[in-house]
Amino acid sequence: METKQEVIEAIKKFKQERQLTKAEQFLNTIVPQQKENIQSEEVEDVQEAIPWPEDLPEEAYHGLIGEIVRAIEPYTEAD
Numbered sequence: 001m002e003t004k005q006e007v008i009e010a011i012k013k014f015k016q017e018r019q020l021t022k023a024e025q026f027l028n029t030i031v032p033q034q035k036e037n038i039q040s041e042e043v044e045d046v047q048e049a050i051p052w053p054e055d056l057p058e059e060a061y062h063g064l065i066g067e068i069v070r071a072i073e074p075y076t077e078a079d
Contacts, residue, residue, distance in 0.1 A: 061069055
């Protein structure tokens with residue numbers, strides 16, 4: 001018969017393996033499986049998931065805040 005410590009170690013090992021399996025299953029549902037290496041030249045460019053936002057209308061730059069934004073706009077790195 002196994003000792004108490006051996007049983008505890010076996011249970012810990014089983015739990016770790018089971019958690020790893022659950023984690024792998026979860027990641028496989030989130031991350032799509034790629035059939036090709038992403039660095040392959042044959043892979044086409046993927047469109048952006050989130051499109052670039054449109055510019056703000058002129059009304060958004062009204063008032064004091066608008067003046068401040070226009071004043072610092074040339075000195076920022078923002079597009």
